[in-house]
Amino acid sequence: MMSGIRLLSFFALSFIASGLGWDSLSLAQHNVISGILYNEDDSNRFMIDPPGEMTTKTLDKLVDDLAGTHVTTYIICCCAKNANYPSEAWSVYGDGFDPNLDNTQPFFGDVDPAGRDGLRRWAHNLQKMTAEGIDTNAYMIERSRKKGISPWISIRMNDAHDAPLKESPLHSRFFMDHPEFRRKTGSVGAWTDVCLDYGRPEVRAHAMALIEEVCSRYDMDGLELDWNRFPLHLKEGEEELYRDVLTEWMGEVHEVVKSAEDKWGHPIHLVARVSARPEVAYGIGLDAVEWARKGFIDHLIVAPFWATTDFNIPVEKWIENLQGTGVGVTAGLEARVQPYPGGPSLPNTPDRRRGAALAMLSRGSQGIYLFNYFEVPSAYHDLLNELDSEEVLRQKNRTYEVTYTDIQIPGDPIPAHLPKTIGKHESAEFEIPIGPKPLPSEVTLSVVYESTSDNPIYFPVKLNGDPVGRIDYTGRMPIDFRALTEGTNRFEIANGMDYPIVIKQVDLQISPEDDSR
Structure with missing residues (x-):
C-alpha cells in the first residue's frame, strides 16, 4: 500500500x-x-x-x-x-x-x-x-x-x-x-x-x-x-x-x-x-x-x-x-x-x-x-x-548477468558483449555493475564457454586490475567479497590455453551470509 x-x-x-x-x-x-x-x-x-x-x-x-x-x-x-x-x-x-x-x-x-x-x-x-x-x-x-x-x-x-x-x-x-x-x-x-x-x-x-x-x-x-x-x-x-x-x-x-x-x-x-x-x-x-x-x-x-x-x-x-x-x-x-x-x-x-x-x-x-x-x-x-x-x-x-542492448539504432548497432571469442593467451573484459559494496557474502563468478579441446581449462581472472584467481573446470570461481567495489566491477578473463575459447555467458552471484531464505 x-x-x-x-x-x-x-x-x-x-x-x-x-x-x-x-x-x-x-x-x-x-x-x-x-x-x-x-x-x-x-x-x-x-x-x-x-x-x-x-x-x-x-x-x-x-x-x-x-x-x-x-x-x-x-x-x-x-x-x-x-x-x-x-x-x-x-x-x-x-x-x-x-x-x-x-x-x-x-x-x-x-x-x-x-x-x-x-x-x-x-x-x-x-x-x-x-x-x-x-x-x-x-x-x-x-x-x-x-x-x-x-x-x-x-x-x-x-x-x-x-x-x-x-x-x-x-x-x-x-x-x-x-x-x-x-x-x-x-x-x-x-x-x-x-x-x-x-x-x-x-x-x-x-x-x-x-x-x-x-x-x-x-x-x-x-x-x-x-x-x-x-x-x-x-x-x-x-x-x-x-x-x-x-x-x-x-x-x-x-x-x-x-x-x-x-x-x-x-x-x-x-x-x-x-x-x-x-x-x-x-x-x-x-x-x-x-x-x-x-x-x-x-x-x-x-x-x-x-x-x-x-x-x-x-x-x-x-x-x-x-x-x-x-x-x-x-x-x-x-x-x-x-x-x-x-x-x-x-x-x-x-x-x-x-x-x-x-x-x-x-x-x-x-x-x-x-x-x-x-x-x-x-x-x-x-x-x-x-x-x-x-x-x-x-x-x-x-x-548479475552480462546481457545486451535490445533496442538499436538502425544501421548503428551497439555490439553485444557475448559471445566473445578469446584467442590463445589473450583476454577480454566484462563490466558488471553490482550496486553497493556487498555485505559479508559468498561470491562466485561463473562462465559458460565452448572449447575445441577436452584439456583442462585455465582462465586467470583479474578483478579491477588485480589478480583474484582462476576459473576451474566447472566454469566457476569463488571471490573474496572484500575485493568487490561499489558500482561497476571489471572482470578480465584471460585464456591461458594454446587454442581459442568462446565465452557465452558471464554472471556474478552474491549470497550474503545472513540471508534468511
Missing part, C-alpha cells in the same frame, strides 16, 4: 494545486513517483477466464494481489493496435468475432490454429464485459484507488504483434487499410518493419485521436506513452528529419493532458517510456531529454524492449542529462534474460531480478518498473516488497 508519507505528499500537492491552478504548478517540481510501478498489459486480464466467463472478480484479484505491497502505481494498458474498450477513435479488439462460431471463423484470419484459443478468450471476455457495461480500464482505476494504488493508463505507441501475418485479429483497421503508413513495405524482416511511421501526419493524428479520447474518458493519475512497444517509429535514415517534429507533437500531447487536468480536477503525470540508453533513444528519433527540458513530460521510464533485462542501464547518464528539469527516472525490468541476441533464454530467477533491480536503484532509479511480470504476484509475491529497496536487496541473494 502507498505509504502514509506518499499519500500525505499527494494530498498536500492536490490541496496546493487546487488553490493555485494547474498552470501555476509544475508537476515535475513535485515529483512523488517512486516504489514499484507495475504494468498490466492490454490482454492479460481477458485471457485468465474461459471464454465468456469473465467477471469483475478477475479484475479485483489483479489489483488486490498488489495491495499492501510496495507497488505504488498500477499502469493499465488500454491498447495494442486496437483498443480494449468501446473506443470511437480506434477499432476495438474482437470486432467481427462471433462467440457462436468455432475457431475456423474469419475473425482469426491466418493465425496458427494452435494460438486461437487464447485469442478467443480475449475476444469473448472483452465482448462480455462491454455488453455488461463494464469498461475494464475504468473499473481497475477505481479499484486501484480503493486499494491505495495510483492508477495510470498506458498507450502503446506502435504495437507490432503478429507482424508476419497478413490477417491477424491483432491488426487494426487503420493498420490494414494503410500499408503505406508503415516504416517499411513489402516483405517483413524484423517485426519493427511494420511499425507505423510517425513521420506521417496521418499516423500522428491517429495516435492523437486515442490520446484525446483516453484523457476525456479516464480519471487517471498518469498517462504513459509507451514508445518501447514497439521501439522504432520512423523510417531508417529519417530520424534526424523528424526528431523535432515528434518533440513538437509531444508538446501537443502535453496540452491535451493539461486540459484533462482541468476536467478531472487533479494533476495527471505525463510519462514516457523509452530505450534504456540515452544515445539510442535520441538516435531513433525520441529526444526525451528535450521533452523534459520543454516541460512536456513529468517522468521518464527507461527500459529494454523485450528480449532481455538490461543489467547495465546507465541511469546516472539520464539523470545528468535531465538535470534542472525536475523530471525523475525509473528503470525497468523485463521478464526475459538472454546473454546475447539469439542466445538461450535464461530462467529469470528471483536472484536475477534482485540483481538487476539493485544495480538500477544504486544508479539513481526512482523505484523499479515491472513489465510482463504477470506471474510475480502469485509465484514471487515477496519480490513486490523487495525490488524497490536497496537496503532489503543488499541482504538478499542476487545474480
